[in-house]
Amino acid sequence: MTVAQPSVPAALRLFGGLPGLLLLLLLCLPAVRGDCGLPPDVPNAQPALGNRTSFPEDAVVTYQCNESYVKIPGSKDSVICRQDGQWTDIEEFCNRSCNAPPRLSFAALAPPHISQNYFPVGTVIQYDCRPGYRRDPSLSRKVTCLQNLQWSTAPEFCKKRSCRNPGELLNGNINIPDGTLFGASITFSCNPGYKLYGETSSICLVSGNSVQWSDPLPECREIYCSAPPTINNGIIEGEREHYGYRQSVTYLCNKGFTMIGHNSIYCTVNGDEGEWSGPPPVCTGNQTPPAAQNPIMTNSANVHSPVSKATQSTPVSRTTKHSHETTPSKGSGAGSGTTVLLSGSWPGTQAGVQWRDRSSLQSRTPGHKRFFHFSYPGIWYYRPHVFHIDSFAWDASNHGLADIAKEELFLIS
Incomplete structure (x- = not known):
C-alpha cells in the first residue's frame, strides 16, 4: 500500500480557500x-x-x-x-507471523526452510530425519502455521535406529538397561575371580548412514593368586602351577610334626588382585629325643669292672655299656674283640640298678665267654645297634648275637 501526499485542491478546501492557503505558506516560510x-x-x-x-x-x-x-x-x-x-x-x-518452527529431537528443517524467518498464517514447512533415525512413511513430516500463529503438532515421524545385538561376554555380563536403540548405553562387568580388560561401557552411535557400538566387547581374564606360601616341616599336597579364584591348597606336616591352624587356604580376590584367604598352618614338632651317642668299643679286660662298682653301690654313669665278649672262629686270623651294644641316656642314679649275670645262659655262638646286662626301671631311651668289630662281623647268618640282643636289650617304659 502506497502512502499518498495530500493534493493542492484538498489543501485549499482544508484551510478555507485561498486565504487559508496563504496562511499555510506563511507558516512554512522558515x-x-x-x-x-x-x-x-x-x-x-x-x-x-x-x-x-x-x-x-x-x-x-x-x-x-x-x-x-x-x-x-x-x-x-x-x-x-x-x-x-x-x-x-x-x-x-x-x-x-508464526515464530520459528519447533525444534524436533528426531528431525531437522529441510534445506529450503533453514534460513527462512517469516512464517505468515498458512505457511507449511517440512522436516528431514536426523542421523541415527529412520523415516516412518506412515506419518507426515510437515507442520503448518495456524490462524492463532501457532504451529501444528508434529508427529514422531522418525524412529531411532537400533544397534546390533552386542553378543555375549565370556566370564562376564552385559547390562542393557535401555535397549539397543540409537543413544543407548550398555555396561560390562566380569564374574567374581575375573578382571576386565577394555572399556567398561559402550554407546550406540551414528556410523555413516547407520549406527553401531562405540567400543568392542572387553575381555574378562581370570585372576590368579601368587604361588602359595611354603611351610617348614611340611609340604603342599598336589601343588599346581596356577591357582585361580576359589581354588585351594592343602598342607601336610612331616611325620612327627603337629599342624597348628587350618590345613588349607584358598585363593580369593581383593579388588582386581588375587590374594590368599589367610596364613598357612604351622608344623611344630614334639620334643626331639637326645641323639644317640657313637658306639663305644672296649677291650674284654673292662668287662668285669661294672660288677664291682655295682656291688659297692657306687654311682652309675648315665652312659651304660653292655658288653658281649666274643672270640673269632678258629683260623680267622683276626684278633679278639668285643661287640658293644649301646643304649641311650638313663635319667636315674644307682638306685634300682640291677646287674644281671647272664653267663649261665647257653651260648649260641662259638667262643662266647660271658654276658652282663643292666636293667633299669623307669624311663629308658634305647636304640639298638649292631656293630662290626675288627674284621669280624655278625650278619643275618650269625644269629647268636642278634638273638641275645633281642632277649637281653629291651625298653622298659
Missing part, C-alpha cells in the same frame, strides 16, 4: 528548501527518528515493525527525502 517534514506513517511500524527534527534532502528514515509483527522478506522498510521535499513511496511491510 522551512529550508528541500527539507522534508515528518516521515509518513506505515501500518504496524514506527519510524526510527532518534533526536532528529529536520530532514534535509537525501535523509533516510527506517521503520521497525510493531510487537508480534515481522518484516515481510524482500519488502522495503525505509524512506528517503527527495529534492522536492517529498518522501519516497513506501508500502506496508510488517505482517503477523
